[in-house]
Amino acid sequence: MPRPKRIYSDVFPYHVSTRCINREWFGLPRPVLWNLFEDYLYGAHHFYGLLIHAFMLMDNHFHLLSSTPGANIDEVMRYFLTETSREISRMTGRINQTYGGPYRASLINNMGYYHHAYKYLYRNPVKAGICPRVEDYPYSTLRGVLGLQKCIIPMVPDFYLFDTSTEQTLAWLNTANPQETDERIRKGLHRSAFAPSIDRHRRKNDFNASALPKSAAHLLFDGDGFGEVAGLVDVVAEGVGDVVGQKLQGDHFQQGQREP
Secondary structure, eight states: OOOOOOOOOOOSSHHHHHEEBOOOOSSSSSHHHHHHHHHHHHHEEEEEEEEEEEEEEEEEEEEEEOTTTOOHHHHHHHHHHHHHHHHHHHHTTTTTTTTTSSSSEOOSSSSHHHHHHHHHTTTTTTTTOOSSSSGOOOOOOOOOOTTOOOSSSSSSOOOHSSSSSSHHHHHHHSSOHHHHHHHHHHHHTTTTBBBOOBBTTTTBBBOOOOTTTOOOGGGSSTTTHHGGGGGGGHHHGGHHHHHHHHSSTTTTETTTOOOO
């Protein structure tokens, strides 16, 4: 079955995911793998303008919520996947390719859908039985955004956590969806434009944001909202300015490649 045709946008965000070949593990300890992905997400932002809303690293795949003001998602992901694959192969001695195929990118052009994609992403380790609460998992951007650990990934401001009650948002994230709801979301994220599958009982798509926490995040979908937050990313990253500066000095990074 052919993959859906890519939709390019300079405004709306994508849910991006891919997994290791044959569903194998990446073959590196999680802390080492996390540092590697941090480095190249940092590079993707500064070299290609990627705006990062949320990132989740699992043992054999990752999820990324991001937007591309340059409408260059293919260019961004070519850099990111090529360089992370090269580093993983070098560090593990892997001969075959790292990733199992092209990445999936599902455009999210509806605030209600963004709610579901955001929650789906952060609940991955809880659903996998790795940790009891979303904020306990150290290999996602959530702990960095909450200030629980250092994170050098330049993040778009998280309106869910800080424009309403942080406790309320965490309680929402830690409340499991019905299994059928998660399955509908999973299938919807395989489409070019995210649209959860039709409820087989009601025969309609009843996904909306009405029952979800309201916040200033809805502003992102008004006019050029996603473009307007681009200037805030570096302000958020100021807290790790020393680390960021070190990563761009010397030979650690070059555009599109990294020194072995």
